[in-house]
Amino acid sequence: MDVKAVRDAFPILHQEVNGHPLVYLDSSATSQKPATVIDKVNEYYRGYNSNVHRGVHTLGTVATDEFEGAREKVRRFINASSMQEIVFTRGTTTAINTVASSYGRANLQAGDEIVITPMEHHSNLIPWQQLAKYSGAELKYLPLQPDGTINLEDVKETITDQTKIVAVSHVSNVLGTINPIKEMAAIAHQHNAVILVDGAQGAPHVKVDVQDLDCDFYAFSGHKMCGPTGIGVLYGKRDLLNNMEPVEFGGEMIDFVNLYDSTWKELPWKFEGGTPIIAGAIGLGAAIDFLNEIGLEEIEEHEHKLVAHAMEQLKQVEGLTVYGPEDRAGLITFNLADVHPHDVATVLDAEGIAVRAGHHCAQPLMKWLEVSATARASFYLYNTEDEIDRFVSALQTTKEYFGDVF
Template sequence: MDINKIRQDFKVLDETVNGNALTYLDTSATSLTPKSVVDKTNDYYFKYNANVHRGVHTLGSLATDAYESARMKVRKFINAKRFEEIIYTRGTTAALNLVARSLGDFAVEAGDEIVVTEMEHHANIVPWQQLAKRKGAKLVFIPLESDGTITLESVKSVMSDKTKIVAITHVSNVLGTVNDIKSIAKIAHDHDAYIVVDGAQAVPHMTVDVQDLDVDFYAFSAHKMLGPTGVGVLYGKAEILDQLEPVEYGGDMIDYVYKEDATWTDLPVKFEAGTPMIAEAIGLGAAIDYLLEVGMDNIHDYEQELVNYAYEEMQKIDGITIYGPKERAGLITFNLDGVHPHDLATALDQEGIAVRAGHHCAQPLMKWLDTNSTARASFYIYNTKDEIDTFIRGLERTKEFFSYEF
């Protein structure tokens, strides 16, 4: 894997920030986008800008072919059984809300239980909170170990004959914890429960096979995997999706509209009301092409090399607290004694280093960690060890500045 060649594909890396070369360590929020993805998206607007599934004219046919070709790329990328199981959404958040509403109305009744964890992004906890309120159900939390992991024994301990849904992240956007989704899915199914997985931090960084994992639903976003903003994917098993009602209504998802009622068309369009994110979906397909060309195993191995290097170097800094397990995905969340995370991020930005600061849309987890906010550095295929060295020097200078007595 030629990192220098890869970096040339990301034109934003040529930019300077406050007079310094950009060091982008905020991929967990949004990844950078390679030129090939931008070009593919522009091709839609410049060459065949038309709606899909409607017109029989040439531009409409070209747009539809490109849009549905991208869906097939997604199907193969996560090894879904059928293309009908790939539903385009606005992103992970929209996908999880769709499931919480549609599956929730179908499967959950008063007194039932929904199992979640404290490490969830708000997008995978708030929709379930609202479902529980709406249905008179109860949220049950899998207890976390001291290092921010969960054990299969803990999963089993909260399951009961009242459990209807298990909603869990594949990779924590704060701790970097990688959950054993395949084993958790088996436990859920042993209790006749559905499993819904937030894969936003997993799909861009490792091989995900939804059939092997045996998940019922799996959600992720394009903008975290080199693609455009505003589009994501909900994978769902076709036999379950067929039983569910859509939650948005309008053009294209209907079969026939009568004066007093309507019927729905087949999957996946049944869940895709209105004009979809055409250019964005095409861009997602191009992002998948790019990731496959680099190789998902290569991406995972390189990220592990980066995060392990950063972890070891950060531990040499006195007064730093790193959250989460040592074995982790390609991100590190931390705090530096005496420096608020927002001040830290601002100081690093003055040196051209972009990191995240705040509660990372994970306030229940912040409470569990006994802190209000943290800083986070996250890595991807366009980062280098030299950039990590720049980051470490920035941390050391920031620590020195804030410890200086004026």
């Protein structure tokens, strides 16, 4: 992969922050956008801005073709069997809430079980808490190994015939753990449970094949994979989506409306009430084109090299604690002695290096780690080993700044 050519595609990377060249290590929060995506969104607003599906005029036809063309790109990107299985949402959070509110409320009752893990982002935890309260179902947690991984024997012991839903992240946004989704799906299906995968950190970084994984639902966001904010995807198996009720009602999702009753459009539009996120979807389609041109396998290999280099270089930093397994996705969550993560991030920012600090929307996991917060450096296709070296050097500068705690 020609990283220089990749970097040249991202206008935002060519700037200084606080007098230093920008090193952006916060892609797990949101990725940067290549010029092709920015231009595609601009093209929509400048050239054929119109609502989709509803008009027969030229602009409406072009917009609809681009919008539905983006849906087909998403379908191919995750290898769904049909465009009917691709629902556009506002993001991963909305996608997960749709499943919890529609499928969950219709299919769970007291005595049933929902199985999740302590590593989940709040977006894949709170909806299941609320569903458990509403239905009377029990919320159960898979135990984590000391390094933050999942043992399949624990999965077999935790999932029972009472389990109706298993919800798990593909990749942990804190630990970098890559979970064994295919094997977990097989175990869930042995007990007639469905499995939902939070793919917010998965889809941007690894090749996803929902048919091979055999997951029932897969949710992800555009803004973490070089696309615009405000657009996401819910994949669901067609039979499941067909039997689910919409959670938003209004224009666009209806078939016929009478004074006292209404019927819904076919999939996927029955879940897309109101004017959809047209520019966002078209921009997501352009982002998928960009990622496909490079290749997800190449991106994954590049990130693996970056994180391996970072892990080796970080051994030089005395007082550093790194959380998560050795075999991980392209992010490193850490603490530096007794220096608060916000202070670490502030010193790094003064050096032009952007990292994330806080609980990362994973407070139960912070409790499991026995910390209140951490700092996180996350890598993507546009990062380089030289940037990793600058990051490590800046951590040494941070140590000097807070020398009294070492």
